Amino acid sequence: MDLLRFATAGNVDDGKSTLIGRLLHDSRALLDDQLDSLRRESRGRGEGDLNLAFATDGLRAERVQNITIDVAYRYFSTGKRRFILADCPGHLGYLHNMVTGLSTANLAVVLVDVRHGLVEQTRRHCFLASLFRIPHLVLCANKMDLVGFGESVFADVREQFEAFSEKVAIQDVAVIPTSAKLGDNVVERSGAMPWYQGPPLLRHLEEVHIASDINQVDCRLPVQISLGPRIGAGRLASGHLRVGDEVVILPGGACAAVAGLTVACRPVAEARAPLSVTVELDRDVDIRRGDMLVREHNRPELRCDVDAMVCWFGAEPLVVGRSLRLLHGTRQTRATVSRLDYRFDMQTLGRQANPPALSCNDIGRVQLQSDRPLCLDRYQDNRATGSFVLVDEASNDTVAACLVR
Amino acid sequence: MTALTHLDVLEAEAIFILRETAALFERPALLFSGGKDSLCMVALALRAFRPGRLPFPLLHVDTGHNFPETLEFRDRLVAATGAELLVRRVQDTIDAGRARDEPGPKASRNLQQTVTLLDAVSELGLDALIGGGRRDEEKARAKERIFSLRKAGGGWDPHQQRPEFWLQLNGAVQSGEHMRVFPLSNWTELDVWQYIGRERLDIPALYRAHRRRCLRTRAGILLAESPFLALEEGETVEELSVRFRTVGDMTCSAAMESRAVSVDEIVREIAAARTSERGLRMDDRRSEAAMEERKTEGYF
Numbered sequence: 001m002d003l004l005r006f007a008t009a010g011n012v013d014d015g016k017s018t019l020i021g022r023l024l025h026d027s028r029a030l031l032d033d034q035l036d037s038l039r040r041e042s043r044g045r046g047e048g049d050l051n052l053a054f055a056t057d058g059l060r061a062e063r064v065q066n067i068t069i070d071v072a073y074r075y076f077s078t079g080k081r082r083f084i085l086a087d088c089p090g091h092l093g094y095l096h097n098m099v100t101g102l103s104t105a106n107l108a109v110v111l112v113d114v115r116h117g118l119v120e121q122t123r124r125h126c127f128l129a130s131l132f133r134i135p136h137l138v139l140c141a142n143k144m145d146l147v148g149f150g151e152s153v154f155a156d157v158r159e160q161f162e163a164f165s166e167k168v169a170i171q172d173v174a175v176i177p178t179s180a181k182l183g184d185n186v187v188e189r190s191g192a193m194p195w196y197q198g199p200p201l202l203r204h205l206e207e208v209h210i211a212s213d214i215n216q217v218d219c220r221l222p223v224q225i226s227l228g229p230r231i232g233a234g235r236l237a238s239g240h241l242r243v244g245d246e247v248v249i250l251p252g253g254a255c256a257a258v259a260g261l262t263v264a265c266r267p268v269a270e271a272r273a274p275l276s277v278t279v280e281l282d283r284d285v286d287i288r289r290g291d292m293l294v295r296e297h298n299r300p301e302l303r304c305d306v307d308a309m310v311c312w313f314g315a316e317p318l319v320v321g322r323s324l325r326l327l328h329g330t331r332q333t334r335a336t337v338s339r340l341d342y343r344f345d346m347q348t349l350g351r352q353a354n355p356p357a358l359s360c361n362d363i364g365r366v367q368l369q370s371d372r373p374l375c376l377d378r379y380q381d382n383r384a385t386g387s388f389v390l391v392d393e394a395s396n397d398t399v400a401a402c403l404v405r
Numbered sequence: 406m407t408a409l410t411h412l413d414v415l416e417a418e419a420i421f422i423l424r425e426t427a428a429l430f431e432r433p434a435l436l437f438s439g440g441k442d443s444l445c446m447v448a449l450a451l452r453a454f455r456p457g458r459l460p461f462p463l464l465h466v467d468t469g470h471n472f473p474e475t476l477e478f479r480d481r482l483v484a485a486t487g488a489e490l491l492v493r494r495v496q497d498t499i500d501a502g503r504a505r506d507e508p509g510p511k512a513s514r515n516l517q518q519t520v521t522l523l524d525a526v527s528e529l530g531l532d533a534l535i536g537g538g539r540r541d542e543e544k545a546r547a548k549e550r551i552f553s554l555r556k557a558g559g560g561w562d563p564h565q566q567r568p569e570f571w572l573q574l575n576g577a578v579q580s581g582e583h584m585r586v587f588p589l590s591n592w593t594e595l596d597v598w599q600y601i602g603r604e605r606l607d608i609p610a611l612y613r614a615h616r617r618r619c620l621r622t623r624a625g626i627l628l629a630e631s632p633f634l635a636l637e638e639g640e641t642v643e644e645l646s647v648r649f650r651t652v653g654d655m656t657c658s659a660a661m662e663s664r665a666v667s668v669d670e671i672v673r674e675i676a677a678a679r680t681s682e683r684g685l686r687m688d689d690r691r692s693e694a695a696m697e698e699r700k701t702e703g704y705f
Binding site for chain 1: 408409410411413414415416417418420421424425427428449451452453454455456457540541544545547548550563564566567568569570571572573575577578579590591593595678679680681697
């Protein structure tokens, strides 16, 4: 069975929690004791016999305030697929938590209240999904029951969305009319909307093609640890590796051939991303943490000047001259901001050139200078080796998610 | 090449996390209880570091209320793998006056073991504890990062978690802090059993159906008859065919009636189960936020 990681984002009132509760409930992922506890909570809070929205929020503060603050992960499976759901907060103030959930997703589900259509926050969520190159996007036009399941209301939302999605780069988009509260088109096909010919949400999640979401072309193996002379271990970030392959060890540039390859101690002739492997080379070359094994004729760029889209979450604004710890795969170095090109205005999604600083939750294009060379791909070509994070050297907090341009 | 299964992907992710832990920390330890999650972690660690040695010891926080079968299994696994085992006892913490046993016939040492655990962290100078916690277990766990920072004092602050982008793990800790590392974050109970089956891992006999004298509480929960539990009014003792779904203390791990003996039978039983694993733990049933409260105090 294969594995789909997806993230949900929506406004508090769009019915996101209800949708997730419905998905879990109708796919029988909520067990009897969990249902009992939901019923107790629903009655205790005067929310009827069973409010499925309470299935998602985990922290006491979230239950009290009725908001999502941090990502919660949920797990369920159908006969076809295993699912990992990252339920993300939709509020901009918790953007770092939303990006945490989005960064590993194959697919994003964005909810809109069909009565309100695409609001600013919806555009923002779609923009983020496109920025982070989530390969698949589903827009749920929710609360269809409140507009009498009318086709024209749905068509309006779909048109708004199609006009908007031309401006952002998303490869694969589906728009589904749902009523999470009543269960229409979540797991079961709706009888109330015969005009809708597409699949319900769960079937779409089961069938969306994800095998080519990961880069299978460019072999990149960041070395995590050396396990003996000529033996390195790491997880293939992209591409595949075969016994006999000639490889180059970056940044040093030494060449060797793969003499042996194992996956969890099982000898294999070939391994591909995202498997963790142990590689034995055929000759005495130095191989250590921070190195990257690649093919001779397919190399990332080795460079110290980095052009990146930076999502900044530090409490203090990011300004030119600021130094930070940079983590890229298994490589760590220090980097200094040399220029701020522009920042996105998250209200209009327009660009503001030459900003004086990036404030917390700002996203902008930044030039950095690193102390040691990095093996970089462009994020649009490789989500794994085209991304890095920045860490505050004083507090050790992770303060930025960065995408290589 | 054949398609990768979810177990292939989860195995690769866990091995990646274990290797990052070995590379980024000075003195990590793997928390070992003898349960299915920790035995899976040991199997994954062996696979992560061969032909090298396990780069960290196993740490068992012994409540003194263990099932004898768990200790027997622990020693068998240590002998078979050559792993270094450290044991720290809750009884020693109590004897030193740093914790006190609960009163009552269903007293548990669940809370007391947090003191022993945090004492071990400072005594041994540990900067990372690898735990078997899974996000599918419970709603506070569902929120936890793979690398989850514990400030000085050992507590978890769920509102100040470091964001975790992609699988770029930030292992930086300051003096007095330590990291909790969860390689099985994205595994479910069923995944763990399927992996045990696929890899033919040795498991404690408690997980297989066996005849046992059990105490049935008034709430209908079955607990193993043991010297640590006193019979209360309205409770009965009966001999049944049971197995355990979680292996913790004898005082709080409930048995379930079962005839599943082989791992295949166990997998089928869990796939069809209508109650969650934690629904059988007395320690989690105390309040809606029981796990969150214990975790902010430094619990596993």
